[in-house]
Amino acid sequence: MAMSDRVLPLAHHPERATTETATTKVILIAIAVLFLAAILFLPLVTVFIEALRKGWGTLFESFSDPDTLAAIRLTLLVAAIAVPFNAVVGLAASWAIAKFEFKGKNLLLTLIDLPFSISPVISGLVYVLLFGAQGWLGPWLVAHDIQIIFAVPGIVLATVLVTFPFVARELIPLMQSQGTSEEEAALMLGASGWYTFLHVTLPNVKWALLYGVLLCNARAMGEFGAVSVVSGHIRGLTNTMPLHIEILYNEYNFVGAFAVASLLAGLALFTLLAKTFLEWRFAGELAASARRH
Amino acid sequence: MTFLPSSLRQPSALPGFGLALGFTLAALSIIVLIPLAALVLRAASIGPAEFLKIATDPRTIAALRLSFGTALVAALINTVFGLLIAWVLVRYRFPGRRIIDAAVDLPFALPTAVAGIAMAAIYAPNGPIGSVAQSLGFKIAYTPLGIVVALVFIGLPFVVRTVQPILEEVETDIEEASALLGASRLRTVFQVVLPHVYPALLTGFALAFARGVGEYGSVIFIAGNIPLVSEIAPLLIVIKLEEFDYGGATVIATLMLAISFAMLFLINAIQGWSRKKYGNV
Amino acid sequence: MRLLTRRSLALGTAALFLSVGAAQALADRTLLNVSYDPTREFYKEFNAAFAADWKAKTGEAVTIEQSHGGSGKQARAVIDGLQADVVTLALAGDIDQIASKTDKLPKDWASKLPHNSAPYTSTIVFLVRKGNPKAIKDWGDLVKEGVQVITPNPKTSGGARWNYLAAWAYAAKQLGGDEAKTKEWIADLYRNVPVLDTGARGSTTTFAQRGIGDVLISWENEAFLVQKEFGADNFDIVVPSLSILAEPPVAVVEGNAKAKGNLDVAEAYLKFLYSPEGQKLAAKNFFRPVDPASADPADLARFPKLELVSIDKDFGGWAKAQKDFFADGAIFDQIYRPTN
Secondary structure, three states, X not given: OOHHHHHOHHHHXXXXXXXXXXXXXXXXXXXXXXXHHHHHHHHHHHHHHHHOOOHHHHHHHHHOXXXXXXXXXXXXXXXXXXXXXXXXXXXXXXXHHHHOOOOOHHHHHHHHHHHHHOOHHHHHHHHHXXXXXXXXXXXXXXXXXXXXXXXXXXXXXXXXXXXXXXXHHHHHHHHHHHOOHHHHHHHHOOOOHHHHHHHHHHHHHHHHHHHHHHHHHHHHHHOOHHHHHHHOOEOOOOOOHHHHHHHHHHOOOHHHHXXXXXXXXXXXXXXXXXHHHHHHHOHHHHHHHOOOO | OOOOHHXXXXXXXXXXXXXXXXXXXXXXXXXXXXXXXXXXXXXXXXOHHHHHHHHOOHHHHHHHHHHHHHHHHHHHHHHHHHHHHXXXXXXXXXXXXXXXXXXXXXXXHOOHHHHHHHHHHHHOOOOXXXXXXXXXXXXXOXXXXXXXXXXXXXXXXXXXXXXXXHHHHOOHHHHHHHHHOOOOHHHHHHHHHHHHHHHHHHHHHHHHHHHHHHOOOOOOOOOOOOOOOOOOHHHHHHHHHHOOOHHHHHHHHHHHHHHHHHHHHHHHHHHHHHHHHHOOO | OHHHHHHHHHHHXXXXXXXXXXXXXXXXXXXXXXEXXXXXXXXXXXXXXXXXXXXXXXOOXXXXXXXXXXXHHHHHHHHOOOOOXXXXXXXXHHHHHHHHHOOOOXXXXXXXXXXXXXXXXXXXXXXXXXXXXXXXXXXXXXXXXXXXXXXXXXXXXXXXXXXXXXXXXXXXXXXXXXXXXXXXXXXXXXXOOOXXXXXXXXHHHHHHXXXXXXXXXXXXXXXXXXXXXXXXXXXXXXXXXXXXXXXXXXXXXXXXXXXXXXXXXXXXXXXXXXXXXXHHHHHHOOOEEOOHHHOOHHHHOOOOOOEEEEHHHHHOHHHHHHHHHHOOOOHHHHHOOOOO
């Protein structure tokens, strides 16, 4: 590089120093957009195209099928239990981990993360081993006429396991970065612990909490592998939406399958929209929460 | 993890530690630990000789190799493109940026079975991309390549979302300084900016990898499922289960679990290390 | 925020109790039929007919819940505690597994109903693309180079086991019963399989919807159904020179049915399969009825005549076939040994 460039690059080319040439930019953006189009958009678009293959009428018709409605109800019920539960656990875990120092914290973090990387199949399998008729607690459950797997409780348990880390994972880094000074000030001013938590800590993390809940919810409604192992696949009774999709698909009802799939894809889109809206509306607060991981 | 100065100073300033930790541990035990312990104990109960026999069976090894191999390739692809996408999203302003930013999370939110069916439709020889590949003389769906494609989809947001916030943190001062000192743009990016991102990139890579190893719902529709060729480890677990071979299923599950746990521990160690080295980002 | 957390806790708890209640509410007059893949359409129709018949006879309303999936998977679910009142599976071996691993049904379950408890039979045929471009006439054509064969995994699919045994019977006959050569022939056959789905339905979708492969080895009823669903102008059925008599059996899972107070309706349900109406519906849905007299002759005319081997006579029953061919490390596993 020439001497003059070395001395006065900023004066002559103010952007050069910290950015790329316009051509490079366009090429990089083009690569990113093409990659995302091929990997992300195409599957999404396919879902809607297939769902609409026979027109809107057929699409709405497939929603009115009683088994489809039952699957939607079950999915909502499962999410209504699993998501609040994981939200509460996530809050407790992040309070303990982010606001206190203790031995074994790394191990605890790893254990909370573990469901992220367990195969969903294993997540279902463990409950079969535990609660199945041949499992450890099976004989006791049978004797007391309690049905866990192949019924709603098993589906809920498997879903809770799969979505366990979602809220905690959003909250912990944010609460860590926020430190404890605000809570300490509140306590010093005489606020109770609960009051401090509800009026100081929660408002600070509410958007991260909401985002965690949204992601947790999307995954809870969409879980397939784990639920498939513990469901029993009884039509209209223990089929969640993703399992119902598989069933419809297997009945050559491709439009019906993609119709239900489009509902779930719509949920995914709604999640992303809600998240984008939150980011736009509360840019400052979320910038901090973006520092997760 | 990092030691937050405030809590080091006053370790008992805040209340509720016992309650919060107690509740967390109780939930963790009931939902995660006890069921996993049941799995490991069940696998252990079949004895070391049988365990070893199942673990070293060629089909087990082939399935594990396939699961870990395709997850590795997919995670590498995601590392390259994830970094590029994060870079574009953080550094450039262009129309549609916000949409693309939002869309990155799609694989988090889209059910895996839906993704699997849709991708099978796209990459099968009669699908829009599959037919192009067919005319070029190779196949995507029903080969290990199809598995890689599915896992790239599943893992992409892990890399982007891990790298993005770190990239946002990097101060442009140092880039200016580097440029002022005469470094080319390429050199500045690779030797000044990216070193800050490497720990996060590694974390994103590891998360995408760990997720890919266990993925079932989306892969099963596109894999082909031929033993020794395109049969993934989670499918082998399902197959063993359906043969009433609980021992075999739990052994493979335990192997996968052990590897996942080791990887996650490594990730958190890297995160702790990067926090110490680069500040609390 | 405070409100949100409290309300969701309360909601969660309430929902949990609700769900336990819902699970127990199963004890009503609902019957759970756990079945295998290709019977969906048949049982949909049959259940409605049975419910009407039961209502007429007893005045009682009965709802039949259905669960479908790969036969082995379904048997495992029942073993693990799925509360099936009746099982209607692809092969006797899977019901034998339930009998041996639980005490919910007697070992001699097959003798409880006529015809070895198989109210309908089927066989294995080929489905090829219209005009049969690869000129597939018989099993021998499936091992030719360049022919892609679609069949599910015998480890997870009952139908795939019938496919396998039919292929084996043909090869054994052609090769004069030389087991080593037959094994080699079977290995050649599976080398031509590009996708090994976990269930019969998965394979059908791969072949018909995804356009993979030249020939689908399929249940006869499934092949007819594909023609019906995807249009007869897209596919041809090819009947091989020899196939197997597939007897999908049914049984009352007495342990479950008794506990749920459903024994009477479960037994009546299975008996209804043998009734003229049940037999007629079976034939209508492409199953070969054991009592052809009550079926519609037009339906019967669709079934070609062909030489059929039998699992009991030619393979020594399911227990033996399972051990010889499909058990861990048995002949099927040997096909997929690394060849290095």
